[in-house]
Amino acid sequence: MRDESLFNQVHVDPEVHTLVWPNGADFDPATLHDWPELEEVLIARAQKWELITA
Structure with missing residues (x-):
């Protein structure tokens, strides 16, 4: 994640206990x-992924 402000919004999902972001x-x-x-x-x-713009 390149957006530090978004990265810092991480939380642990209370049901499945994974790291989750608002997006x-x-x-x-x-x-x-x-x-x-x-x-x-x-x-x-990941280097093989294609970037698709909306």
Whole structure:
């Protein structure tokens, strides 16, 4: 997240216990836990994403 003010609005969802932002972004706890092992794969996948403008 590039917008620090938005990033700082994170909270823990009381039902599913994930990190959630007001714009609907969230992180799966397993992904965060395994991030050191998955980082290179996730970065490679994200670099293939296309930017779609509305």
